[in-house]
Amino acid sequence: MTSEYLLRMEHICKSFGVVKALDDVTFTVRPGTVHALVGENGAGKSTLMNVLFGIHQRDSGEIWLKDKTVCCANPHDALMHGISMVHQELDQVSERTVMENIWLGRYPARLMLVDHKKMYHDTKKIFESMGVDIDPKATVKNLPVSYRQMAEIAKAISYNSDIIVMDEPTSSLTEKEVDKLMQLMNIIRGQGRGIIFITHKLDEVKRIADDITIMRDGKRIWTGDVKEYDINQIVSLMVGREMDNLYPPKDNVPEETVLEVRNLKGMGKNAVKDVSFKLRKGEILGIAGLLGSRRTELVETIFGLRPIESGEILLNGKPIVNKSPQQAIKNGFALVTEERKFNGNFPGMSVLFNALITKFNRRGAYRNNLNLLSSKKMAKDAQWVIDTLRVKTPGSAIKMSKLSGGNQQKVIIGRWLLLNPDILLLDDPTRGIDVGAKYEIYQFIINLAKQGKSIIMISSDMSELFGVADRVMVMSNGYETGCLDRSELNQETIFKLSAQRL
Amino acid sequence: MQKFSAKTVYRFAVHNSIYIFLFLMLVVIVIMDPSFLSLTTLGIIMGQSASKLIFALGVAGLIIMGGVDLSVGRQVGLAAVLSASLLQAPDYFNVIFPGLNLPLLVPVALAMTVTALISFVQGIMVSKIKVPPFISSLGTSLIVYGVCCIYYDKFAGSAPIGGLREDFTAVSQQGFTVLGLKISYLFIIAMFCAFLVWVIWNKTTLGKNMFAIGGNVNSAKVSGVNVSKNMLIMYILAGLLYGLGGAFEGARTGSASNVLGQSYELDAMAACVVGGVSMKGGVGTIAGVIIGVIILQVINYGLVFVRVSADVQYIAKGAIILLAVMADAKKRSMID
Numbered sequence: 001m002t003s004e005y006l007l008r009m010e011h012i013c014k015s016f017g018v019v020k021a022l023d024d025v026t027f028t029v030r031p032g033t034v035h036a037l038v039g040e041n042g043a044g045k046s047t048l049m050n051v052l053f054g055i056h057q058r059d060s061g062e063i064w065l066k067d068k069t070v071c072c073a074n075p076h077d078a079l080m081h082g083i084s085m086v087h088q089e090l091d092q093v094s095e096r097t098v099m100e101n102i103w104l105g106r107y108p109a110r111l112m113l114v115d116h117k118k119m120y121h122d123t124k125k126i127f128e129s130m131g132v133d134i135d136p137k138a139t140v141k142n143l144p145v146s147y148r149q150m151a152e153i154a155k156a157i158s159y160n161s162d163i164i165v166m167d168e169p170t171s172s173l174t175e176k177e178v179d180k181l182m183q184l185m186n187i188i189r190g191q192g193r194g195i196i197f198i199t200h201k202l203d204e205v206k207r208i209a210d211d212i213t214i215m216r217d218g219k220r221i222w223t224g225d226v227k228e229y230d231i232n233q234i235v236s237l238m239v240g241r242e243m244d245n246l247y248p249p250k251d252n253v254p255e256e257t258v259l260e261v262r263n264l265k266g267m268g269k270n271a272v273k274d275v276s277f278k279l280r281k282g283e284i285l286g287i288a289g290l291l292g293s294r295r296t297e298l299v300e301t302i303f304g305l306r307p308i309e310s311g312e313i314l315l316n317g318k319p320i321v322n323k324s325p326q327q328a329i330k331n332g333f334a335l336v337t338e339e340r341k342f343n344g345n346f347p348g349m350s351v352l353f354n355a356l357i358t359k360f361n362r363r364g365a366y367r368n369n370l371n372l373l374s375s376k377k378m379a380k381d382a383q384w385v386i387d388t389l390r391v392k393t394p395g396s397a398i399k400m401s402k403l404s405g406g407n408q409q410k411v412i413i414g415r416w417l418l419l420n421p422d423i424l425l426l427d428d429p430t431r432g433i434d435v436g437a438k439y440e441i442y443q444f445i446i447n448l449a450k451q452g453k454s455i456i457m458i459s460s461d462m463s464e465l466f467g468v469a470d471r472v473m474v475m476s477n478g479y480e481t482g483c484l485d486r487s488e489l490n491q492e493t494i495f496k497l498s499a500q501r502l
Numbered sequence: 503m504q505k506f507s508a509k510t511v512y513r514f515a516v517h518n519s520i521y522i523f524l525f526l527m528l529v530v531i532v533i534m535d536p537s538f539l540s541l542t543t544l545g546i547i548m549g550q551s552a553s554k555l556i557f558a559l560g561v562a563g564l565i566i567m568g569g570v571d572l573s574v575g576r577q578v579g580l581a582a583v584l585s586a587s588l589l590q591a592p593d594y595f596n597v598i599f600p601g602l603n604l605p606l607l608v609p610v611a612l613a614m615t616v617t618a619l620i621s622f623v624q625g626i627m628v629s630k631i632k633v634p635p636f637i638s639s640l641g642t643s644l645i646v647y648g649v650c651c652i653y654y655d656k657f658a659g660s661a662p663i664g665g666l667r668e669d670f671t672a673v674s675q676q677g678f679t680v681l682g683l684k685i686s687y688l689f690i691i692a693m694f695c696a697f698l699v700w701v702i703w704n705k706t707t708l709g710k711n712m713f714a715i716g717g718n719v720n721s722a723k724v725s726g727v728n729v730s731k732n733m734l735i736m737y738i739l740a741g742l743l744y745g746l747g748g749a750f751e752g753a754r755t756g757s758a759s760n761v762l763g764q765s766y767e768l769d770a771m772a773a774c775v776v777g778g779v780s781m782k783g784g785v786g787t788i789a790g791v792i793i794g795v796i797i798l799q800v801i802n803y804g805l806v807f808v809r810v811s812a813d814v815q816y817i818a819k820g821a822i823i824l825l826a827v828m829a830d831a832k833k834r835s836m837i838d
């Protein structure tokens with residue numbers, strides 16, 4: 001007799017010290033289905049999957065694969081049992097090539113030597129089946145985040161596992177790649193395999209998933225057929241209250257121009273080619289574009305992380321040069337970077353440290369009368385970040401790596417808010433943040449605009465841009481191809497403009 | 503439940519493997535000679551640890567920033583030779599600079615300035631020219647040793663520089679006795695340095711930036727940390743500590759020669775790692791460094807005390823270093 005389920009996790013409990021991350025969670029996957037796992041930041045989704053994958057050991061509960069009860073002691077064990085996983089945080093050896101990363105630890109060999117040819121062709125084949133065009137020989141660190149994410153997915157697929165866990169695989173993908181991923185998931189499902197799909201984008205859940213499990217505060221709230229509930233109902237189950245709107249009312253009023261960028265061109269191969277725009281006081285300017293449109297490069301160039309070849313940046317009418325982030329910060333800029341793990345996070349340091357690191361370097365910040373850092377003043381600001389952004393954490397002394405992904409993101413946004421910047425550059429700021437918290441962040445952004453701050457927000461989520469931006473600038477391949485007013489916004493125009501320079 | 507407790511024991515063992523190993527060694531030493539356990543021994547160990555603690559504090563900051571420094575020992579040696587040559591008793595038969603009667607602080611300050619300069623140059627190489635710390639400090643180490651030999655051969659000839667002034671040696675050889683425990687002035691100086699460095703690490707922006715650079719240098723850059731400036735200052739601080747510790751290391755042993763300081767960099771870094779400073783950067787505490795230095799000195803002195811041969815001492819030291827680094831790596835790979 002074959003089992004009805006590929007996987008059954010029953011009554012799983014897991015605590016980290018006093019934090020009960022999983023409380024009697026039961027979770028199943030049927031063959032040939034996509035099972036969505038949703039919940040707020042810190043609900044326990046990643047922890048549940050880490051228990052399955054042998055990264056964390058459960059305190060109690062049982063795991064059944066088909067008809068066998070198993071216990072994955074470590075990830076290697078899990079892979080042997082036919083479970084592979086795409087992790088929430090990219091964990092790649094960035095100095096090596098894509099293919100080496102994919103086959104890490106199991107290089108194909110011939111005559112005891114690594115068979116690079118086979119590795120290349122196998123990798124190529126997987127990418128072809130996924131419909132993406134990535135050079136297997138490219139060095140990982142030179143690739144945009146979305147490509148790296150696709151490579152991670154390719155790696156999980158290459159194991160040919162029965163169950164593939166995807167922990168927020170779409171958080172750094174653009175719509176086009178999301179489409180490709182969905183097609184791929186369809187194929188895998190058709191082969192009778194199972195996919196566990198964690199995401200904060202509920203439209204994706206509606207689009208692809210068969211079953212859905214909703215978690216809140218470490219408990220399973222509901223499991224069932226996706227079709228039974230609409231998005232609003234799922235949201236209210238997730239956050240535990242009604243949410244009428246996904247976006248707060250927009251009541252900021254843009255005033256005079258504060259920042260003007262003229263024909264900005266960066267140095268180097270992957271640099272910005274030609275971008276001009278104006279940003280007004282109290283305005284939220286969205287930036288849309290496809291993968292490789294160099295939106296990240298644009299904000300990094302403005303922020304002084306990348307050198308400028310030509311062009312001008314005018315702040316309040318006066319030309320400025322941000323040669324370094326220090327200078328940019330002095331000029332009132334702030335940047336929430338795209339890839340938290342690479343250049344945002346200090347995983348080994350405390351939440352307090354992560355929240356205050358930018359302000360530490362402001363002259364005179366947190367000093368007591370001995371001109372030393374005052375713990376009391378630091379604790380006050382850290383608490384402010386935790387309260388304002390509703391970071392779910394047992395305290396500010398805990399290590400950052402122990403927070404859930406979304407909560408880490410909130411701390412990083414908080415560190416910039418502490419500086420009270422005039423121009424806030426946000427590179428996909430709501431990446432990995434749950435719907436409820438997103439609303440709060442939008443509200444925050446709009447409030448900042450109302451206080452006369454200006455915001456540039458890159459986003460891969462078009463509805464987000466429609467929801468909060470006053471204008472949307474579109475980029476294509478390093479060029480600015482158009483700027484749309486709120487009233488002119490529509491998906492087709494944006495698509496057309498983003499493809500203009502390809 | 504069975505599995506749970508086995509796992510807990512294992513985790514405890516991995517997290518504390520280095521301490522367990524050292525404790526076992528201590529037990530063996532005490533079994534071989536129970537008289538090791540005495541206040542006199544403790545006093546001696548504290549005295550010996552003092553100068554080592556001073557330069558370990560310097561290198562610890564560099565390790566936390568994600569670097570290493572292989573030039574500690576040679577810088578210490580140069581500082582010792584330099585200050586000793588300027589602080590000989592005028593009536594010593596083999597005095598190098600007769601008639602010189604500098605205030606005690608001048609030669610010590612001079613030695614500190616020289617090592618601070620050396621470390622500053624190293625800091626420039628690492629932070630501005632992006633030479634890996636391993637290479638830059640290896641090169642520096644050789645150059646410093648060469649310079650030290652030239653100075654030593656020219657002025658001291660072949661005999662170690664001895665006959666040090668009494669006010670100089672008194673700092674490390676004299677002190678006061680509390681409840682039968684002899685505490686040298688040097689130990690007090692070392693503790694004062696530890697306090698100062700603690701303040702820097704924990705109560706200043708420089709310290710926060712040091713942890714930021716070691717924790718994730720890319721995040722540090724974006725957060726507005728001036729990476730090269732902060733690195734440079736940490737290098738200068740390290741140099742100052744090497745100079746201070748070096749000068750008094752000479753005073754403690756009563757003489758200085760060009761071989762003084764040899765392989766001290768390994769002792770210093772081993773002490774850091776034993777004390778929980780991670781070679782991967784971003785992690786470390788002052789208390790850990792103090793404990794690391796003292797533990798290693800207990801073992802060092804203990805092995806001498808029970809007359810284990812020098813060769814075996816090398817093996818023991820090497821094993822401790824390897825074990826400490828392996829335990830550190832293993833600890834980091836264990837998630838919860």
Ligand SMILES: Nc1ncnc2c1ncn2[C@@H]1O[C@H](COP(=O)(O)OP(=O)(O)OP(=O)(O)O)[C@@H](O)[C@H]1O
Pocket residue numbers: 016019020021039040041042043044045046047048088392393401402403404405406407432434837838
């Ligand atoms: N290693 C750890 N040590 C201590 N606490 C942890 C650890 N890992 C997770 N937690 C805690 O467990 C809870 C669940 O975290 P988890 O990462 O599973 O959330 P999540 O649902 O994946 O959230 P997100 O959507 O933000 O990724 C959180 O409160 C988190 O702080």
Ligand SMILES: [Mg+2]
Pocket residue numbers: 045046047088167404405406
């Ligand atoms: Mg998660």
